[in-house]
Amino acid sequence: MGSPRLTPLVANLPSTVPFTGPETLELQRGKPFKARIGANESSFGPAPSVLDAIQAEAGEIWKYGDPENYELRHAIAAHHGVKPENIMPGAGVDALLGLVVRQYVREGDSVINSLGGYPTFNYHVAGYGGKLVTVPYIDDKSDLDGLLAAARKQDAAILYLANPDNPMGTWHEGSDIQSFIERVPESTLLILDEAYCETGPASAFPPFETDRQNVLRMRTFSKAYGLAGIRCGYVVGSAEAIKSFDKIRDHFAVNRLAQAAAIAALKDQAYLNTVVSRIEAGRNRIAQIAEANGLSAIPSATNFVAIDCGRDGAFATAVLNGLIARDIFVRKPGAPVLDRCIRVSVGVEEQLDLFAAALPAALEDARKHADIRETA
Numbered sequence: 001m002g003s004p005r006l007t008p009l010v011a012n013l014p015s016t017v018p019f020t021g022p023e024t025l026e027l028q029r030g031k032p033f034k035a036r037i038g039a040n041e042s043s044f045g046p047a048p049s050v051l052d053a054i055q056a057e058a059g060e061i062w063k064y065g066d067p068e069n070y071e072l073r074h075a076i077a078a079h080h081g082v083k084p085e086n087i088m089p090g091a092g093v094d095a096l097l098g099l100v101v102r103q104y105v106r107e108g109d110s111v112i113n114s115l116g117g118y119p120t121f122n123y124h125v126a127g128y129g130g131k132l133v134t135v136p137y138i139d140d141k142s143d144l145d146g147l148l149a150a151a152r153k154q155d156a157a158i159l160y161l162a163n164p165d166n167p168m169g170t171w172h173e174g175s176d177i178q179s180f181i182e183r184v185p186e187s188t189l190l191i192l193d194e195a196y197c198e199t200g201p202a203s204a205f206p207p208f209e210t211d212r213q214n215v216l217r218m219r220t221f222s223k224a225y226g227l228a229g230i231r232c233g234y235v236v237g238s239a240e241a242i243k244s245f246d247k248i249r250d251h252f253a254v255n256r257l258a259q260a261a262a263i264a265a266l267k268d269q270a271y272l273n274t275v276v277s278r279i280e281a282g283r284n285r286i287a288q289i290a291e292a293n294g295l296s297a298i299p300s301a302t303n304f305v306a307i308d309c310g311r312d313g314a315f316a317t318a319v320l321n322g323l324i325a326r327d328i329f330v331r332k333p334g335a336p337v338l339d340r341c342i343r344v345s346v347g348v349e350e351q352l353d354l355f356a357a358a359l360p361a362a363l364e365d366a367r368k369h370a371d372i373r374e375t376a
Helices: 022-029 048-058 070-080 092-104 119-127 144-154 174-183 239-247 256-267 269-292 313-325 349-375
Strands: 087-090 110-114 131-135 158-162 189-193 215-220 233-236 304-308 341-345
Touching: 048 256, 070 087, 070 256, 087 092, 087 239, 092 119, 092 158, 092 189, 092 215, 092 233, 092 239, 110 119, 110 144, 119 131, 131 144, 144 158, 144 174, 174 189, 256 269, 269 304, 269 349, 313 341, 313 349
Parallel strands: 110 131, 110 158, 158 189, 189 215
Antiparallel strands: 087 233, 215 233, 304 341
16 A cells, blocks of 8 residues: 655655754653753843733634734734834744745755754755755854855845854844845845844944845844743834745744734843843853853853853763763754864753863863873
């Protein structure tokens, strides 16, 4: 008998996900982590007013959410000073990236990203048959000129840029981003991922230009707003580009609780400002911990800090494994040069205390292993 057939594209893809979650690692280890500071979540959590809004809406969960996201779109638009038709909410930036790639990438089309840039975007490119072309970082920052040159050379369907950057936390000033936007070929769509905009300097973000047909800017409630688990993000773009999402999107993707939570989060900017201040203090604390151990922290505009471990990727991996063995969940970049670092998310004070206590022993173990490798 025959069987259902996968498409040739899907049949040749690996069965994988972009990240190994801390839950998977905990199952493998047989015990939980004491400090979960690797996924760039906000352990400060959402505002109490947001939790109240979720609780108030919980009894209505038997109803479908509004498929037009009417109130949420209007709230986001008012927050940014644009029109509701310039806003498309979705189930987090990851899902929105998939929708964009589906719309703009045909099999074989070239797509540009930095080498070591956000892997979930690359995952979607592979899933729709795009050809990924990468450009190395320069001094731990995305190479704007190199990305543009690659987009022109490849006649790219999409050019992806995260500002501030993940996984390095670095950023470009808004004037440089504006110049970059103006030089992107008209036939190439620019995805400007600004997931960490709340924690970066205001000078890094140029004004919205909703008449530009080839720019989509993405933001999220997962980081500073503390709502990673509820899955809600949004795109800001031209009305024409936004309208095309309606052709393919899951109209119930943003559930009732997510809509209520996001609207409440936007209303409570005082709480957001408090969290942003705590994140800044946490970045400084992580930098101090790194320096106390002879390491250097890369300046960050995000809710995490990349720590340069001073050697190669194998050494940084050994440091990471040493931390995991001591119940501290962190991550690290995987691309060459960037992989000399570990990436530590800002956590509450108790989590950073645990990290500070575990790092010296993790480094000592890594140095012993490195010495063995070098003498072998």
